[in-house]
Amino acid sequence: MIRFENLHKSYITGSNKLHVLKGINLEIKEGELISIMGSSGSGKSTLLNITGILDNYDEGSYYLDNMLISNMSEKKAAMLRNKYIGFVFQSFNLISFKNALENVALPLYYQKVSRKKRNLIAMEYLEKMGLKEWAHHMPNELSGGQKQRVAIARSLITRPKVILADEPTGALDTSTSYEVMEIFKEINQSGITVIIVTHEDDIAHRTNKIIRLRDGLIESINGELVNPEFVETEISEHV
Amino acid sequence: MSKLKLVNMFDIDKWQEIFNTIKKNKLRTFLTGFSVAWGIFMLIILLGSGNGLQNGVEYQFRDDATNSIWLYPGTTSKSYKGLQANRRIKFTNQDFDNLPHKITAIKDMTARFYIPGKVNVSYKNDYGAFSVRCVHPAHQVIENTHIIEGRYINEKDLNEFRKVAVIGKNVKEGLYKDENPIGKYIRINNIEFKVVGVFTDSGGEEEMRNIYLPISTAQKIFNGQNRINQIMLIPKTENVEETKAMAQKIKKYMAKKHKFDVTDDNAIFIRNNLEEYQNVMMMFLGIDIFIWVIGIGTIIAGIVGVSNIMMIVVKERTKEIGIRKALGASPSSIMGLVILESVAITSFSGYIGMVLGVGLMELVSSLAGNSVFFRNPQASIGIAVAATILLVFSGIVAGLFPARRAAKIRPIVALRDE
Ligand SMILES: Nc1ncnc2c1ncn2[C@@H]1O[C@H](COP(=O)(O)OP(=O)(O)OP(=O)(O)O)[C@@H](O)[C@H]1O
Ligand SMILES: [Mg+2]
Numbered sequence: 330m331i332r333f334e335n336l337h338k339s340y341i342t343g344s345n346k347l348h349v350l351k352g353i354n355l356e357i358k359e360g361e362l363i364s365i366m367g368s369s370g371s372g373k374s375t376l377l378n379i380t381g382i383l384d385n386y387d388e389g390s391y392y393l394d395n396m397l398i399s400n401m402s403e404k405k406a407a408m409l410r411n412k413y414i415g416f417v418f419q420s421f422n423l424i425s426f427k428n429a430l431e432n433v434a435l436p437l438y439y440q441k442v443s444r445k446k447r448n449l450i451a452m453e454y455l456e457k458m459g460l461k462e463w464a465h466h467m468p469n470e471l472s473g474g475q476k477q478r479v480a481i482a483r484s485l486i487t488r489p490k491v492i493l494a495d496e497p498t499g500a501l502d503t504s505t506s507y508e509v510m511e512i513f514k515e516i517n518q519s520g521i522t523v524i525i526v527t528h529e530d531d532i533a534h535r536t537n538k539i540i541r542l543r544d545g546l547i548e549s550i551n552g553e554l555v556n557p558e559f560v561e562t563e564i565s566e567h568v
Numbered sequence: 569m570s571k572l573k574l575v576n577m578f579d580i581d582k583w584q585e586i587f588n589t590i591k592k593n594k595l596r597t598f599l600t601g602f603s604v605a606w607g608i609f610m611l612i613i614l615l616g617s618g619n620g621l622q623n624g625v626e627y628q629f630r631d632d633a634t635n636s637i638w639l640y641p642g643t644t645s646k647s648y649k650g651l652q653a654n655r656r657i658k659f660t661n662q663d664f665d666n667l668p669h670k671i672t673a674i675k676d677m678t679a680r681f682y683i684p685g686k687v688n689v690s691y692k693n694d695y696g697a698f699s700v701r702c703v704h705p706a707h708q709v710i711e712n713t714h715i716i717e718g719r720y721i722n723e724k725d726l727n728e729f730r731k732v733a734v735i736g737k738n739v740k741e742g743l744y745k746d747e748n749p750i751g752k753y754i755r756i757n758n759i760e761f762k763v764v765g766v767f768t769d770s771g772g773e774e775e776m777r778n779i780y781l782p783i784s785t786a787q788k789i790f791n792g793q794n795r796i797n798q799i800m801l802i803p804k805t806e807n808v809e810e811t812k813a814m815a816q817k818i819k820k821y822m823a824k825k826h827k828f829d830v831t832d833d834n835a836i837f838i839r840n841n842l843e844e845y846q847n848v849m850m851m852f853l854g855i856d857i858f859i860w861v862i863g864i865g866t867i868i869a870g871i872v873g874v875s876n877i878m879m880i881v882v883k884e885r886t887k888e889i890g891i892r893k894a895l896g897a898s899p900s901s902i903m904g905l906v907i908l909e910s911v912a913i914t915s916f917s918g919y920i921g922m923v924l925g926v927g928l929m930e931l932v933s934s935l936a937g938n939s940v941f942f943r944n945p946q947a948s949i950g951i952a953v954a955a956t957i958l959l960v961f962s963g964i965v966a967g968l969f970p971a972r973r974a975a976k977i978r979p980i981v982a983l984r985d986e
Contacts, residue, residue: 378980381894383894383978383979383980383983384978384980403893403898403899403975404898404899404900407893407896407897407898407899408896408898410893410894410895410896411895411896412896416894416895418983422887422891422894422983423891424888424891424892425888426588426589426592427588435892435895436895436896438581439892439895439896439897439898439901440896444580444581483895487896
């Protein structure tokens with residue numbers, strides 16, 4: 330489903346160049362439930378953003394569903410995001426002046442689904458999240474867990490192939506976090522690939538595969554070190 | 569590159585979003601809208617006033633045929649062929665009779681003769697201060713006189729020296745009250761004339777205090793001999809240059825006839841109404857251009873205001889726009905959203921300004937509508953349509969830069985700042 334080959338990414342701020350991803354090689358199969366861990370600044374979000382076609386990369390290649398993703402127009406990127414990917418963010422990113430139902434329905438608006446139909450579908454998804462009664466509430470009337478469930482419903486409404494979640498439980502308490510993880514598990518069981526970036530070990534352990542990033546490279550997968558020599562040569566090549 | 573998607577004007581979601589942002593920023597939207605409303609209001613007031621002034625002046629011209637040429641005798645200011653300066657020129661019937669033979673392009677022509685001294689007009693025991701003009705039949709066309717009862721002076725009256733009179737509506741009201749004046753006698757300097765017609769004149773109340781007499785009769789009765797005070801004519805052409813040439817030709821002929829220097833501007837006076845009309849219209853064109861320049865300037869200020877506000881709106885909505893893009897919004901759909909909002913604000917407030925402006929003009933029109941210099945100062949439907957197009961266009965222009973900025977927002981950047 331997702332394949333990175335020798336992926337490099339640098340950020341240029343002023344005259345400084347920050348090499349964030351230094352050659353990522355990774356394959357994620359359809360239907361996997363994966364967590365990405367690593368210390369702050371190790372490039373987790375960067376990798377996730379590239380996966381979500383929100384950001385571009387400098388070197389290497391990225392295949393999504395066997396399609397090479399590189400240098401595409403904004404319009405094409407938007408279309409692919411809408412079709413393939415669902416996003417869940419730490420800070421929920423709901424639109425404040427839209428109620429839960431409208432927030433969930435929004436991605437379908439960009440697929441030109443009629444208002445009536447998309448509200449109907451959105452209600453279905455809210456119901457799945459146990460939020461039917463909250464459909465007409467504004468985001469600021471919802472708890473953190475409820476907001477995140479609305480966001481998850483929104484990410485699912487287009488029936489994406491991949492769900493990308495950047496610290497989805499970062500703003501939630503433990504029990505709510507576990508509830509959300511249960512939802513992700515269910516989603517995954519329906520065949521959708523789920524990638525979760527997290528800091529928390531207990532969250533990561535609820536996924537099937539843990540990928541650890543360190544200093545712009547994959548350090549280990551499920552605790553197994555990825556060839557340490559390979560790591561070292563890569564570093565010396567790109568200094 | 570990025571096509572504007574304005575097609576879906578009636579998309580409820582877009583309007584709902586626009587309404588939401590406006591609701592969230594009431595004061596700011598109001599202030600922006602106000603600047604546009606004020607611009608349109610001023611434009612309407614200026615254009616309306618310009619129109620009012622123009623209508624007023626055009627109305628004054630309506631009194632007479634606009635392409636007439638009037639000749640008055642004067643006093644020479646230059647000596648000529650042994651003749652002294654300061655010699656009075658006198659027009660006679662001969663001039664009137666000969667002119668059409670020399671100047672063939674004359675369509676209609678009349679002379680005017682004024683009874684010398686004070687004129688007393690009465691019917692039975694009623695007197696009134698009315699003026700008398702002794703004319704040819706063509707005077708009716710040249711002065712735009714409308715007969716409402718009876719008839720005007722005709723050739724037969726002139727040939728037979730009939731003692732007939734055509735009186736203005738105000739003369740009738742002054743002397744005859746409810747009586748029918750036709751067939752009655754009117755006494756002018758103690759001579760009785762039979763009233764054969766009553767007229768109105770668009771030139772105003774004063775014009776309708778006139779009495780017209782056949783010139784031949786009047787010259788005979790009031791000891792005018794063959795003297796005439798004024799010649800008025802309408803050329804066959806309505807081309808200004810041709811009428812100017814004709815006026816020059818007339819002057820040349822008269823100079824020869826009355827023995828004065830053609831370059832003498834005081835010997836006779838020629839008033840070419842078409843030329844003057846043209847000049848006034850040119851002046852109004854100038855005023856119109858001036859008004860449009862000011863008006864457009866005001867509107868541009870409004871556009872810049874709206875554009876600035878939209879810029880701030882876009883900046884404030886950066887995060888929201890980022891979310892939308894992450895969810896699949898294309899750059900063009902974001903642009904459409906911003907531009908539609910800009911058009912909505914501009915058009916709505918523009919219309920308010922327009923309605924207020926037109927309302928004020930209507931009010932002024934109903935209060936001062938009949939004054940001579942300021943008539944029917946309304947802005948026309950044409951202007952309203954033009955203003956609508958202008959408003960929508962302005963909205964698009966104002967929204968363009970903010971929309972492009974919105975379209976360029978990168979979702980990662982938008983989603984990061986917290
Ligand atoms: N748009 C950007 N411009 C410049 N530098 C950036 C940008 N985005 C990220 N960085 C930098 O790149 C590095 C990796 O950032 P990234 O967000 O991927 O880290 P992360 O692993 O998600 O960390 P965290 O756990 O704190 O979220 C950091 O040093 C960050 O400051
Ligand atoms: Mg991060």
